[in-house]
Structures are given as structure tokens and as C-alpha cells.
Amino acid sequence: MAWNEGGNGKNPWDRGGRNEGPPDLDQIVRDWQKRFSSLLGGGGGGGRGSGDSGASGAMIAGLIALVLIGWGATGLYRVNDAERGVVLRFGAYQATTQPGLRWHIPWPVESVERVNVTQITPFSQQTKMLTADENIVVVDMVVQFQRADPVAYLFNVRDAEGTLRDASESAIREVVGKNQADFVLLEGRAEIALQTQELIQEALDDYGAGIIVTKVNLQDTNFPSQVEAAVQDAIKAREDRERLAFEAQSYANDIVPKARGEAQRRLQDADAYKQRVIADAEGEASRFSQLLTEYTQAPEVTRERLYIEAIEDVYGNSTKVLLDAAGSGNLLYLPVDKLIQDRLPAGSGSGSSGRSVMSGSGANQTQGSLRTQRENLRIRGQR
Numbered sequence: 001m002a003w004n005e006g007g008n009g010k011n012p013w014d015r016g017g018r019n020e021g022p023p024d025l026d027q028i029v030r031d032w033q034k035r036f037s038s039l040l041g042g043g044g045g046g047g048r049g050s051g052d053s054g055a056s057g058a059m060i061a062g063l064i065a066l067v068l069i070g071w072g073a074t075g076l077y078r079v080n081d082a083e084r085g086v087v088l089r090f091g092a093y094q095a096t097t098q099p100g101l102r103w104h105i106p107w108p109v110e111s112v113e114r115v116n117v118t119q120i121t122p123f124s125q126q127t128k129m130l131t132a133d134e135n136i137v138v139v140d141m142v143v144q145f146q147r148a149d150p151v152a153y154l155f156n157v158r159d160a161e162g163t164l165r166d167a168s169e170s171a172i173r174e175v176v177g178k179n180q181a182d183f184v185l186l187e188g189r190a191e192i193a194l195q196t197q198e199l200i201q202e203a204l205d206d207y208g209a210g211i212i213v214t215k216v217n218l219q220d221t222n223f224p225s226q227v228e229a230a231v232q233d234a235i236k237a238r239e240d241r242e243r244l245a246f247e248a249q250s251y252a253n254d255i256v257p258k259a260r261g262e263a264q265r266r267l268q269d270a271d272a273y274k275q276r277v278i279a280d281a282e283g284e285a286s287r288f289s290q291l292l293t294e295y296t297q298a299p300e301v302t303r304e305r306l307y308i309e310a311i312e313d314v315y316g317n318s319t320k321v322l323l324d325a326a327g328s329g330n331l332l333y334l335p336v337d338k339l340i341q342d343r344l345p346a347g348s349g350s351g352s353s354g355r356s357v358m359s360g361s362g363a364n365q366t367q368g369s370l371r372t373q374r375e376n377l378r379i380r381g382q383r
Helices: 025-041 047-073 150-155 160-177 181-185 189-207 225-297 299-316 336-343 362-382
Strands: 076-079 083-089 092-097 100-103 110-116 120-130 136-147 211-222
Touching: 076 083, 083 150, 092 150, 110 150, 120 160, 136 160, 136 181, 136 189, 160 189, 160 211, 181 189, 181 211, 189 211, 225 299
Parallel strands: none
Antiparallel strands: 076 100, 083 092, 083 110, 120 136, 136 211
């Protein structure tokens, strides 16, 4: 059965009693062309044409509104907590925005540059340079920096990080070039890093780069590999020199105080000897003066007394014992040598060679006569 047979006998494409065929694609395209031409060219028409033009104008306005809404939505942006937003209007600085959801006039009018102002960014740099004593050293340096001022970081210099690298190399060359190689390689690394950081920061402040250098570390300072063997020999010689210097200083610290002490002891001994000689001389002079006084008063008595005292000293220190054996025919044995050793002072000779021993009582008589004569001289002197 055909499509127009059966049912009510109407055409399914019938619109309002009009018997029309299916819409033609070419016709639809022509209709849209007419609408656009009426909007652009302002061509009029009948009442139906005016209605179609109003509908198409409303549609175009809606589309334009959607486009504007979408374009405006592209101006929304978010700034993180660690960032700051720099708004540019036609490339010129406009404002700095804080963290949060923000909006700016969309491109191409305004744009936003986000700068992280809290992140610490490191970069490493290796440089060969000459020290003050004309030695070549290789320095591996790590510089840590922070973008503190986003506006200055973006606008004051063309390449802020490239400027930082150039300033870092210039600063480390200046500091190392003023110091000796031993200081750079050994104990001066911390001080060199601090001086380098100060010089880098001064240069960046002069440029207004908006960067703060937080830390400079010297990871390694060494000689180039081409001269490493010669450098090791030089280091060994320097260590030997320091070791020998320490040994010499230790020997000096040991011997000099001893020599000074010995010199002081000898000076004290000499002073004591001088004082003793002076005292002995003064004593002898005083004794001689006293004897002279006695001699002027009683010359004979004084002369005899001096003679007896001299004989007494001679006999008292003599190792010979004389015994008178005229009154006895018996030989008596006496341990005279032992008795003399007990009487003599330490160190005096006690040999018995040349000692004559004779029996009798002459020794006691000699000692008794000497005492008696000395007593008589004392009594005569008092008279």
C-alpha cells in the first residue's frame, strides 16, 4: 500500500493542509543565506521575511552573548598560597594579586604571570679560576635563591636567573682571586662561601632583580685533574714541612725551659758562693782584727796561744798516734785506726800507711799538756 493510501488519505508531510514534500537541503541553505544577507545587507521583504529576520537576529545575539560569556570566563584564574599574580594590561604592569580565585580582563587585553615567592630554587655552577698565588683551582658551587619581589623579578632585568648566574661566577672569581690556594682548599671554604653570598646579593640589589640569595655552598674545591699528581706531591711536602716545624717547636719547648732553669740555678749558685766568700772574708777580717787587738795588749801570750791552737789543729787532724813506751815493756794493741775513723769527718782519708804506733801513755799526756798550757795562757791573758 502506498503512503497516501489508507488512513485518512492525507500526506504525512502535509503541514496545515498544505501538500508539501520533504524539505530540500539546498532550500535550507538558501534560506540561511537570505537571513544572513538580510542581517548584513538590511534587505527587506514581506511580513514573513521580517519575522524570519527578527528570529535570526535574536539567535545571533544569543550566540554573541554566549561567546562573550565564554570569553569572560577565560579571565578567571587561581593564585596558589606560595604564589603572587602579576596582572599585565597590554604587556604593562597593572596590579599584584594575592592567593585565591581572581578575575582579570581576558586576553588579549590582560594576562597574568604567576611567580612563586616562597620556593627555594638551587642551581649549581663549576668554575676554573686562579688564586692569589697563581694556582688553578676548580670550584663546584651551589647557589640557593628565592624570588622575593615578583614585579622586580619580571620587569627590572630581562633574564633574572641568567643575571644571577653571571653575578655568581663574577663573585666567586673575585673572592678566590684574593686568597691563597691553601686557604681556598682547606680551612677557608666556609668564609669564601659567605663572602661570595654577600657579593652576589649586592650585585642583585644594584640591578633590582627581586631575588634573595639564601645560601651559597662550596661542594668541592680541588685542583684540575691534569695537575693532580704534582699537587699531591706539593701537599705531601707541605705536610712534611708542618710536621718538622711542629717537632722543632716541641723540642724548643722542651729544651729552652730546661736551659733557662739551669742558667737561673747557676746564677743563684754563683750568688750564694759570692755571699759565702764575702761572709768568710768578713769573718776572717773580724777575727784578725780581734787578734790584733789582743796582740797589742799581750804580744807574748797571744803569740803562744796562736802557736798552741795551731799545734792542736795539726794534732787533731793527724792520722798518726804517738805512744810513749818508756815506762812499760809490754805492747798494747789499741784499735786506733777505728777510733780515728769515728773522729774524722766524712770524706777524710783513713789509711793506715805510714802510721807509727807505740805503746805507753804518751798520747794522754800530750793531750793533757796541751789543755793545761791553753788554760795557763787564758789566765795569763786575763791578768
